[in-house]
Amino acid sequence: xxxxxxxxxxxxxxxxxxxxxxxxxxxxxxxxxxxxxxxxxxxxxxxxxxxxxxxxxxxxxxxxxxxxxxxxxxxxxxxxxxxxxxxxxxxxxxxxxxxxxxxxxxxxxxxxxxxxxxxx
Amino acid sequence: xxxxxxxxxxxxxxxxxxxxxxxxxxxxxxxxxxxxxxxxxxxxxxxxxxxxxxxxxxxxxxxxxxxxxxxxxxxxxxxxxxxxxxxxxxxxxxxxxxxxxxxxxxxx
Numbered sequence: 001x002x003x004x005x006x007x008x009x010x011x012x013x014x015x016x017x018x019x020x021x022x023x024x025x026x027x028x029x030x031x032x033x034x035x036x037x038x039x040x041x042x043x044x045x046x047x048x049x050x051x052x053x054x055x056x057x058x059x060x061x062x063x064x065x066x067x068x069x070x071x072x073x074x075x076x077x078x079x080x081x082x083x084x085x086x087x088x089x090x091x092x093x094x095x096x097x098x099x100x101x102x103x104x105x106x107x108x109x110x111x112x113x114x115x116x117x118x119x120x
Numbered sequence: 121x122x123x124x125x126x127x128x129x130x131x132x133x134x135x136x137x138x139x140x141x142x143x144x145x146x147x148x149x150x151x152x153x154x155x156x157x158x159x160x161x162x163x164x165x166x167x168x169x170x171x172x173x174x175x176x177x178x179x180x181x182x183x184x185x186x187x188x189x190x191x192x193x194x195x196x197x198x199x200x201x202x203x204x205x206x207x208x209x210x211x212x213x214x215x216x217x218x219x220x221x222x223x224x225x226x227x228x
Contacts, residue, residue: 047157047165047208047219062216064121096164104217105210106155108176110164 002026004097004111012091012118018084022097022111029078030055037100037107038071038082040093043115048093052103053080060103087118122146122211126220132228139196141223143209148189153213156185156194159222160205168207169194199225 008020022036029036037052051061053071061069070083084091094115098107123146133139143154152172157165167176169185172192182197196203204227209220 046221047210049210049217049219051216060215064216098164100212101170102153102212104215105153105212106167106170107157107165108167110166113164 002099002109004099004109006095006097006111006114008114008116010115010117012087012116013120014088014118015086018082018087018091018116018118020082020095020097020114020116022080022082024078024080024099027099029073029080030075033101035060035100035103036073036080037098037105039096039098039107039110041096041113042090042093049104050082050084050095052100054103089118092116092118121216122149122214122218124209124211124218124220126207126209126223128223129221130224130226132226133199134228135199135201137199139194139199139203139225141194141196141207141225143187143192143194143220145190145192145211147214149192149211150213152188153211154185154187154192155210155212156183157208157210158203158205159208160202165208196225 003025035052038050068085073080094113096113097111099109100107127142154172156169159165173185
């Protein structure tokens, strides 16, 4: 049974870098059939696609987040990571990792999500 | 990027009734690359429909999707108590993938 679990600090200061890791169990992150994605949801609001990654290291980021996003993979640990730099209060959200079928979706398996609050 | 607009924002219905949710795209969605998700409070979204009309694994047949181009519909034939939730559409044919703002299906 595939399981994804997000981990990382729940509180980040403004202007700093948000760092999250998604640990994958029950399946290999090196599968050629899937991509691995990050999606976020501000409290009480809708979903926003952040970006995705293929096991080879190719990434596909949402231009709305410009160059602030870095998504990377560690195949030896079966994990992938998100770094979002220069955060502001607008980056406060529940962050989800997911296994997706293409570089932009859809997402068949999601982690439970982790709330990250940006505040001093 | 493609903007998706869902309607209505809220749908008030009783168990057993039929629900019809709409998703309209600002431009044609390539290859009918349109998905629907269900989200209940405190939970991650669950994939219901992909490719506009294909049900994901384990999804009951009371959920159906239709449409192409810029207009898509999710229909729930007979609402069960567990179906009262927020529903999102997503297009994944054009990068970046984008979501609609959601439709809340609430108990009348």
